[in-house]
Amino acid sequence: MQLVVSHGRSLPLCMRLRYEPTDPYVVHAAFFAADGDEPVEWTLGRDLLASGLKGSAGEGDVRILSAVGHGDQVMYIALRSRAGTALLEVPVQDVQTFLENTEALVPQGAESGRIDWDAELARMLTKD
Template identity: 40%
Template structure:
């Protein structure tokens, strides 16, 4: 049975003009998807009223807590000693979120306790993944 870590954290959505809106997204990690972390936003903040989930590399979160990291749709960087910014790019625009670094570090430590760094490959079922990818081809 898969173990899932689910931490609700506090964040600030940074909007224009410079203002913030408090949010309570959840950070989620599933040992059966050991390379990814997820940010789950509550439905009340989405444009269509549905839950919004962003998935990105656990390594990206780790690197972004230490210094600027990311290419493409997700960028992470420390902002002072106590905060970390996660910037999400989508077709509808860009969301800039500020989290307490301590909350992100705590979540990340829990993920490494569940699946250690470098041992992610032992949790991946490559045969099943290839079968799913090639289904119908």
Template identity: 40%
Template structure:
């Protein structure tokens, strides 16, 4: 795990849950930056191709550790695994659906580091609203 005063990065071991088969292990890279304080970018490494990237609300992953949360494209919920607590992440898009599970402990540690960078409730202090509006007006 790497972190600086404004960013945090970690690799998370996941398992792709494949119906009627054994789960497929893979790795996801988690990235957080104070420049986008509400979001966590997750790059799923599913083979030799470019990773598949999703952006999650930080709060969605945080709440998903303790109870089911999310609607539509992304759902997250806790469960008991073999001797450890796990988190389930279900993703759907027009291109397909996937479900992953991972140990909660490393994800919780990563999330803790993000809250050290930008405390809960202070995300708005890190967003330059004028710059965001300007960026969208110039498009």
């Protein structure tokens, strides 16, 4: 993937996506430079990534801007935090393959059946 720095200029980045069936609504994304820096981690909605394959999606701190309809095979993920903003260019095929693998584990629409609601409630009630 690429970190878009300016028009016509980008830097290579690595992206590692992780999906846990016990937390079925989200995808954990780690972005890091090839030189071994500590990764920057974000939690993204699985449905947001899936919607981004079809067109632009999201609002606020995470937005996906799809370029597939324009003949490109990339999607853009825009991330915003207090530290700044980043525009990431990601191959569509990589995201699509990853999401297909998550669907094999937990089909879309079946997520709520994978959550231990009693454990979640107990965890929320014990927080200070």
